[in-house]
Amino acid sequence: xxxxxxxxxxxxxxxxxxxxxxxxxxxxxxxxxxxxxxxxxxxxxxxxxxxxxxxxxxxxxxxxxxxxxxxxxxxxxxxxxxxxxxxxxxxxxxxxxxxxxxxxxxxxxxxxxxxxxxxxxxxxxxxxxxxxxxxxxxxxxxxxxxxxxxxxxxxxxxxxxxxxxxxxxxxxxxxxxxxxxxxxxxxxxxxxxxxxxxxxxxxxxxxxxxxxxxxxxxxxxxxxxxxxxxxxxxxxxxxxxxxxxxxxxxx
Ligand SMILES: NC(=O)c1ccc[n+]([C@@H]2O[C@H](COP(=O)([O-])OP(=O)(O)OC[C@H]3O[C@@H](n4cnc5c(N)ncnc54)[C@H](O)[C@@H]3O)[C@@H](O)[C@H]2O)c1
Numbered sequence: 037x038x039x040x041x042x043x044x045x046x047x048x049x050x051x052x053x054x055x056x057x058x059x060x061x062x063x064x065x066x067x068x069x070x071x072x073x074x075x076x077x078x079x080x081x082x083x084x085x086x087x088x089x090x091x092x093x094x095x096x097x098x099x100x101x102x103x104x105x106x107x108x109x110x111x112x113x114x115x116x117x118x119x120x121x122x123x124x125x126x127x128x129x130x131x132x133x134x135x136x137x138x139x140x141x142x143x144x145x146x147x148x149x150x151x152x153x154x155x156x157x158x159x160x161x162x163x164x165x166x167x168x169x170x171x172x173x174x175x176x177x178x179x180x181x182x183x184x185x186x187x188x189x190x191x192x193x194x195x196x197x198x199x200x201x202x203x204x205x206x207x208x209x210x211x212x213x214x215x216x217x218x219x220x221x222x223x224x225x226x227x228x229x230x231x232x233x234x235x236x237x238x239x240x241x242x243x244x245x246x247x248x249x250x251x252x253x254x255x256x257x258x259x260x261x262x263x264x265x266x267x268x269x270x271x272x273x274x275x276x277x278x279x280x281x282x283x284x285x286x287x
Pocket of ligand 1: 052053054055056057058059076077078079082102103104105130131132133153157180181182183223224225226227228229230231232
C-alpha cells in the first residue's frame with residue numbers, strides 16, 4: 037500500500053519535554069509506528085522512566101537530561117544523537133511551561149523564564165537540529181504553540197511566547213523549504229496534563245464547558261496530528277499551524 041507511514045519506521049525523532057504529558061504521548065505514538073525515540077527532559081527521573089517504558093514497545097530509545105533554554109546542553113544532546121544514530125529526521129519542540137499571573141503583578145523573572153523555555157528553547161533545539169537535517173536535505177520540525185497565542189488574560193508571558201512560536205514557524209517554514217525541511221506547528225486547546233491540572237478547579241470546569249466536544253483533549257489527540265505532519269502524508273505542508281482543540285475557539 038502507498039501511504040502507510042512507512043517513512044516513520046526507524047525515523048529518528050527527538051521530542052523535548054517528553055518525560056511526561058503531551059511529550060510522552062507523542063513518544064508513545066511514534067514508537068507505535070516503529071520510530072527511534074529520543075526522550076529529553078529537564079527532569080532526569082521522568083526522562084529515564086519514560087524512555088524505559090517506551091523501549092518496552094520494542095523500539096530503540098535514548099534519553100537525555102536537557103534544559104532546552106541552555107544552548108550548550110541542547111548542542112551536546114543533538115551531537116550525541118547524531119553520533120549514535122547518524123541522522124535526525126523529526127524534531128518536536130514540545131517542552132514548555134506556564135508561570136501565570138495578572139500583568140500588573142508579573143515579575144521580570146516570570147516573563148523571562150517563560151520566554152527562555154517556550155520560545156528561545158524552540159530556537160535552540162531547531163538551530164542545533166537544522167545543522168544535521170540540512171546535510172540530509174530533509175526533515176520535519178513540529179513546534180507546539182497553544183490556543184493561548186490568541187491572547188489569554190493572566191498569560192501575557194505565555195501567550196507572547198506561543199504567538200512567537202507561530203511567527204517562528206511561518207518564517208522558518210518558508211526559509212527552509214528549499215532545503216527539504218518542513219516546519220509546522222500545532223496549537224492545542226485544553227489538554228489533560230499536569231499543566232492543566234494546576235488550573236483552579238472552578239476555572240477548569242468553565243473551560244471544559246466551553247469545549248464544543250465536551251471533553252478535554254488527551255496527549256494522544258495532539259500526537260496523532262504531529263504524526264501526520266511528520267509523515268509523508270504532509271509532504272506539501274509547511275509553515276502552517278493546525279489547531280487541535282475539540283472546536284474551542286478561544287480560552
Ligand atoms: N496541556 C495543555 O492544555 C496545553 C495546551 C496548549 C499547549 N500546551 C503546550 O504543550 C507542551 C507540553 O505541555 P504539557 O501539558 O504536556 O505540560 P507538562 O507540564 O505536563 O509537561 C511539560 C514537560 O516539559 C518539561 N520541561 C519543562 N521545562 C523544561 C526545560 N527547560 N527543558 C526541557 N524540558 C522542560 C517538564 O519537565 C515536563 O516533562 C507545552 O509546550 C505546553 O505549553 C499544552
